[in-house]
Amino acid sequence: MNPDILRERQNATFDIEKLTNILDGGAERTNRRREIREVLVLNDPDFDYGTPTSLPTMILKLREYGISDPVEINWYKSMYWGTGREALGLHYVMFLPTLYTQCDSEQFNKWVPLIIGTYAQTEMGHGTHLRGLETTATFDPATQEFVMHSPTVTSIKWWPGGRNPLFLPLIFLSIPLSASLFDLFLSGFALPTCSGIVIGDIGPKFGFDAVDNGYLKLEHVRIPRENMLMKYAQVKPDGSYVKPLSSKLTYGTMVFIRSLIVGNAGIVLSQCCTIAIRYSAVRHQSEIRAGEAEPQILDYQTQQHKLFPLLATAYAFLFAGQYMIDTYNRISGDINQGDLSEMPELHALSAGLKAFTTWTANTGIEVCRMSCGGHGYSRSSALPDIYVEFTPSCTYEGENTVMMLQTARFLMKSYRQVQAGQQLSGAVSYLNKVHHRVMAPQAVSSQLDLNLNTLVDLYEIRAAMLVELAAQSIQQESARGKCQEDSWNNSTIDLVRASDAHCHYMVLKMFRDKVDQIEDPGVHSVMSTLAHLYAIHGMGNFTGDFLQAGVLTGAQVPSVSKCLKGLLAEVRPSAVLLVDAFDHHDKMLNSVLGRHDGNVYEAMFEWARSSPLNRTEVHESFHKHLKPLQAKL
Numbered sequence: 001m002n003p004d005i006l007r008e009r010q011n012a013t014f015d016i017e018k019l020t021n022i023l024d025g026g027a028e029r030t031n032r033r034r035e036i037r038e039v040l041v042l043n044d045p046d047f048d049y050g051t052p053t054s055l056p057t058m059i060l061k062l063r064e065y066g067i068s069d070p071v072e073i074n075w076y077k078s079m080y081w082g083t084g085r086e087a088l089g090l091h092y093v094m095f096l097p098t099l100y101t102q103c104d105s106e107q108f109n110k111w112v113p114l115i116i117g118t119y120a121q122t123e124m125g126h127g128t129h130l131r132g133l134e135t136t137a138t139f140d141p142a143t144q145e146f147v148m149h150s151p152t153v154t155s156i157k158w159w160p161g162g163r164n165p166l167f168l169p170l171i172f173l174s175i176p177l178s179a180s181l182f183d184l185f186l187s188g189f190a191l192p193t194c195s196g197i198v199i200g201d202i203g204p205k206f207g208f209d210a211v212d213n214g215y216l217k218l219e220h221v222r223i224p225r226e227n228m229l230m231k232y233a234q235v236k237p238d239g240s241y242v243k244p245l246s247s248k249l250t251y252g253t254m255v256f257i258r259s260l261i262v263g264n265a266g267i268v269l270s271q272c273c274t275i276a277i278r279y280s281a282v283r284h285q286s287e288i289r290a291g292e293a294e295p296q297i298l299d300y301q302t303q304q305h306k307l308f309p310l311l312a313t314a315y316a317f318l319f320a321g322q323y324m325i326d327t328y329n330r331i332s333g334d335i336n337q338g339d340l341s342e343m344p345e346l347h348a349l350s351a352g353l354k355a356f357t358t359w360t361a362n363t364g365i366e367v368c369r370m371s372c373g374g375h376g377y378s379r380s381s382a383l384p385d386i387y388v389e390f391t392p393s394c395t396y397e398g399e400n401t402v403m404m405l406q407t408a409r410f411l412m413k414s415y416r417q418v419q420a421g422q423q424l425s426g427a428v429s430y431l432n433k434v435h436h437r438v439m440a441p442q443a444v445s446s447q448l449d450l451n452l453n454t455l456v457d458l459y460e461i462r463a464a465m466l467v468e469l470a471a472q473s474i475q476q477e478s479a480r481g482k483c484q485e486d487s488w489n490n491s492t493i494d495l496v497r498a499s500d501a502h503c504h505y506m507v508l509k510m511f512r513d514k515v516d517q518i519e520d521p522g523v524h525s526v527m528s529t530l531a532h533l534y535a536i537h538g539m540g541n542f543t544g545d546f547l548q549a550g551v552l553t554g555a556q557v558p559s560v561s562k563c564l565k566g567l568l569a570e571v572r573p574s575a576v577l578l579v580d581a582f583d584h585h586d587k588m589l590n591s592v593l594g595r596h597d598g599n600v601y602e603a604m605f606e607w608a609r610s611s612p613l614n615r616t617e618v619h620e621s622f623h624k625h626l627k628p629l630q631a632k633l
């Protein structure tokens, strides 16, 4: 083991295993995760690490081992495929959940055990604006069929992931907005040459190469009436339409995956922090004091400033992900029972946190890559691949700006309710204080109060102020004679800013609440330091907001920076131990720089030597191109 990394692991001030257990949701979950990793994957003789041919093996193994819990499936898949994607991701996170939530019982029993599918909602002309989808589904009572049709070039279904040559069944969204199981295979359309079906691949993408994203054009294709997913809405044999309790129930799968994405952003950021911080512990470069040995780059304050706030953010997002999925499970359970009262709040929270966490993690991955210098740009670091696979999460499952505006819609509605004298509950209850002006700037002392609860309060006041400013912008636009829609559009910068601040406050509050639950003194101390770092770093990035909210004075601004530097120094001794607690296996990280043993250079040389370009002493291109050219010169 590299001596630097060995030294970093001495003198631990907290129990790493206990922190890993907290991240997993308990010691039993840690043990189960490791059992899946060590026994069911790494020590499985059939395991052929992450190669496409092993996809069928993985599916059969999941069935052989009886793994059906979504979290355990994710543990198995992430071990099997490492940081890469695999073609069936969409099947597990969108196709199956749609069948689980939108099929009636007869359809569920008929389809769920049998098929693998994809999710075809986006069209060439519309991905965000679902009410603008153009594909039509026209019911023909004479034949009890829907006639599916793509009337325009912009209505061609575009992007469905995992459209394999066998034509996966599709969850298909069409106008009137309803979901149907469009099963090319089971409906007898087994080949693209069938009349009415034009299908293909949309071509090379930025990344996401393990997933074949396709297109599908339909020309008056008929499918049985029974293929419409009829749990919430039905078309009866006589053609009468039974409306769902809410038209937004069809959007349920997107809310589910957005809720999952929050925790995934934390996982991806934790992977990148593991790689960058371990590498920074073994990389020596330049000098701090003339004539002394080159220091570990982790001892540079700028390197700590790049990585430690991201480390704190990774923990914050992992805890936010736990909160988000627990909230999703609770509210979707109520929805299943017909209680839709918290559906708007679930939508607003999942939409906002999905955007907030993916934007932050997306930027953070690049900071981690650049903090590793040239070796960060090598594929051996795994960082370029992680970035390429993660970055579309800012676009898919709800484009981030649009998601922030959905949250803003909920915040504005809540603000108007408070103005009308209503008492709010839930995540926006802090807006109650706006009405009673309790949000007035606190008499701030000359010293910054670093109590975590006080910091949460300051973020709450910042969010409330920005919500009020956005509402006032809309009111001012209306006062200038603008219609409601133009008043909204002319305030969308303020609205996104308010949603971002609301999400920032929510994430910090979740982090503080999680720290409060930690009983082990050592773990509580180090997590409290990270939560402080997350809060102070955000205050440094958005100082203007806190000044504008009257909760920070100009005289206090230097103390924010001073406090930040102190917290960086406080984290330094525990940095490697804190990424060890994420418990990412080398095989899954697949990163020369992030190895647990820190033996980067030897591994990098071996990795380079294995490059295809090094298979022969002289590359064949010399003999094929250069040598003949030399002969002519």
Ligand SMILES: CCCCC/C=C/C(=O)SCCNC(=O)CCNC(=O)[C@H](O)C(C)(C)COP(=O)(O)OP(=O)(O)OC[C@H]1O[C@@H](n2cnc3c(N)ncnc32)[C@H](O)[C@@H]1OP(=O)(O)O
Binding pocket: 089, 090, 093, 119, 121, 122, 127, 128, 129, 130, 131, 161, 248, 251, 252, 254, 255, 343, 344, 347, 395, 396, 397, 398, 399, 402, 406, 409, 410, 413
């Ligand atoms: C392994 C991972 C692989 C991932 C591969 C990627 C797959 C994909 O990307 S699948 C396709 C994903 N596509 C999307 O996410 C589409 C995004 N667009 C939408 O969700 C919607 O178009 C919208 C929410 C942006 C707008 O919907 P719309 O029907 O136009 O609603 P309005 O904006 O007019 O708002 C009306 C009203 O409805 C409420 N609402 C909207 N969505 C939901 C929801 N999901 N749940 C509950 N309520 C919802 C909205 O809040 C409004 O309420 P009020 O303000 O009370 O009127």
Ligand SMILES: Cc1cc2nc3c(=O)[nH]c(=O)nc-3n(C[C@H](O)[C@H](O)[C@H](O)COP(=O)(O)OP(=O)(O)OC[C@H]3O[C@@H](n4cnc5c(N)ncnc54)[C@H](O)[C@@H]3O)c2cc1C
Binding pocket: 090, 119, 120, 121, 122, 125, 126, 127, 128, 129, 158, 159, 160, 161, 208, 213, 392, 395, 396, 397, 398, 399, 400, 401, 402, 405
């Ligand atoms: C890797 C990948 C995989 C995908 N897989 C699938 C899949 O399996 N199935 C599927 O159905 N789809 C899939 N998609 C499509 C994805 O869901 C859409 O791309 C996404 O919903 C964004 O919609 P859009 O592409 O129409 O972008 P647009 O909405 O056209 O966004 C373009 C710009 O317009 C802005 N904009 C749009 N509306 C507003 C507004 N109201 N206010 C302010 N600004 C606005 C956006 O902020 C953005 O800056 C995938 C996409 C990617 C990248």
